[in-house]
Amino acid sequence: MRRWRSERVVGRPDPKVNEHHLQASALPADGRLRLLSFNIQVGISTERYQHYLTRSWQHLLPHTGRANNLQKIGNLLNDFDLVALQEVDGGSMRSGYVNQVEHLAHLGAFPYWYQQLNRNLGRFAQHSNGVLSRLCPTALEDHPLPGPAGRGAILVRFGEGADALVVVMMHLALGARTRTMQLAYIRDMISDYKHQVLMGDMNTHAVxxxxxxPLRDLGLLAPQVEATFPSWRPQRCLDHILLSPTLTLERVAVLAQPISDHLPVAVEIRLPDSLRKDSLPVPGNPAGPLA
Incomplete structure (x- = not known):
């Protein structure tokens, strides 16, 4: 069973178990939550289109630069509370058998992490999504998305009932038809919740x-308008953190960190009083990369 563990241990998935209930959530007492979404391209740096060809071998074999790239990403994560990772390797030959979700959790000092294995190619590749958190959610759900195998979403919930905060991390399909099916599925996942965050590589524009x-009737906001892809000359806005109108946006930024072929997206939000009333103080540095 894959589950959140404070000792940062993740085991193999149990297909019969989709939701993992956890201890009571502790949202920040000041009501501010800092979120980051980053497609890390399994630690490969891409600086021009020709690198997709000349560095394609790095998707299959280990290389010395990957560790340095992961260290840069780990340094970037330090000031965030909740991080969604896409295109992460779960521990295969190409990553030197390093579970990159776990490794980044250690580098960023996150007490909770979760790896969603979406395409298992054995020792050759472990295509995954990941989530890192400084806060223990009430529940976590692992959802394979409709369409060809290999895409998934992770739902984490803070609190109980319709007034809970629900956050869904995802990596959507390239094709419009499949992506529409996936968004309809995600819309059904979150429709009963008032406070919603969707984050990840969505492979399409906010409009x-x-x-x-299928999200069009939820009233979601897309505060980030800067392009995220390709990282060396951004022209397309493919990576998003979408917010329900019940959440107050404080800051938003596309971070100038061309480590991957995507740029990371960061937001800081302020939670409504109903989510803060039972919260516990969470230590952290009040200043961060959005400043």
Whole structure:
């Protein structure tokens, strides 16, 4: 069974168990939550289109630069409370048998982490999503998404009932038809909750998500307008953190960190009083990379 563990241990998945209940959540007492979404391309740096060809071998074999890239990413994570990772390797030959989700959790000092294995190619590749958290959620759900195998979403919930905060991390398909099916599935996942955050590599622009997809009636906001791909000359806004109108946006930024072929997206939000009333103080540095 895969589950959150304070000792940062993740085991193998149990297909019969989809939801893991955890201890009571402890949202920050000041009501501020800092979120980051980053497609890390399994630690490969890409600086021009030709690198997709000349560095393609790095998707199959280990290389010395990967550790340095992961260290840079780990340094970036230090000032965030909740991180969504896409294109992470779960511990295969190409990553030197390092579970990159676990490794980044250690580098960023996150007490909770979770790896979602979406495409298992044995020792050659462990295609995964990941989530890192300084806060213990009430529940976690692992969802394979509709369409061809290999895409998934992770739902974490803070609190109980309709007034809980629900956060869904995802990596959506490239094709519009499959992506529409996946967004319809995600819309059903979150429809009973008032406070919603969707974050990840969504492979399409905000206008498509908010006006032409199954999400269009949720009233979600897309505060980030800067392009995220390709990282060396951003032209397309594919990575998003979408918010329900019940959550107050404080800051948003696309971080100038061309470590992967995508740039990371960061937001700071302020939670409504209803989510803060039973919260516990969570230590942290009040200043961060969004400053």
């Amino acid at each position: 498509d998500l908010l006006e032409h997809s």
